[in-house]
Amino acid sequence: MTPEITLVTPPGRSINLGSRRNRNNMLLVFLSEIGIQETSPLIKALTLEEGEFQEEATEVFVIAASPEAAETLDRSYPEAPFLIVHQSRGQQYEITNPIPEVRLAAVLALVDRFGEIISTWRLATTDLTDDVIRENIADALAEVRFIELQCPE
Numbered sequence: 001m002t003p004e005i006t007l008v009t010p011p012g013r014s015i016n017l018g019s020r021r022n023r024n025n026m027l028l029v030f031l032s033e034i035g036i037q038e039t040s041p042l043i044k045a046l047t048l049e050e051g052e053f054q055e056e057a058t059e060v061f062v063i064a065a066s067p068e069a070a071e072t073l074d075r076s077y078p079e080a081p082f083l084i085v086h087q088s089r090g091q092q093y094e095i096t097n098p099i100p101e102v103r104l105a106a107v108l109a110l111v112d113r114f115g116e117i118i119s120t121w122r123l124a125t126t127d128l129t130d131d132v133i134r135e136n137i138a139d140a141l142a143e144v145r146f147i148e149l150q151c152p153e
Helices: 036-055 068-078 130-152
Strands: 006-007 014-016 025-031 056-064 085-086 104-111 117-124
Touching: 014 068, 025 130, 036 056, 036 068, 036 104, 036 130, 056 068, 068 085, 068 104, 117 130
Parallel strands: 025 056, 056 085
Antiparallel strands: 006 014, 006 085, 025 104, 104 117
16 A cells, blocks of 8 residues: 655645545656766656656656755756655655665656555666666556556546
8 A cells, every 4th residue: 555655845845645546546756865867867768758657647756865856856857747756854765675785776666546556666776777767667657557457447
């Protein structure tokens, strides 16, 4: 089940994920504390595919590791077609990594409209190539389409 977390946009608007149940599917993109330079290919690829996600009734949230990182991303990508947010203070997430030698850049979590986490993808910093990113986003879109075939309402 989607955790009851509150996301905050850089201007300060709060969004509770739990209140979004029974509305749309969500793709939550949790970014680690790596720099803007490293996440740039992922943000650009998500921007290119945002229309596809919208067609499939899926909201995309890019969740920065800190308020400062969210502000930097928001300034760097002012035309991003999705929300760039961070978790409210006291609810900070930590990306856990089962393989300590591999540095994680992001975790993508696909959540259906009922709040169930359907799939997750972990992207290491070494995975932030255009091909690997496109493949992971294509997998997420395929999974969304499968959800919609199962539960078209």
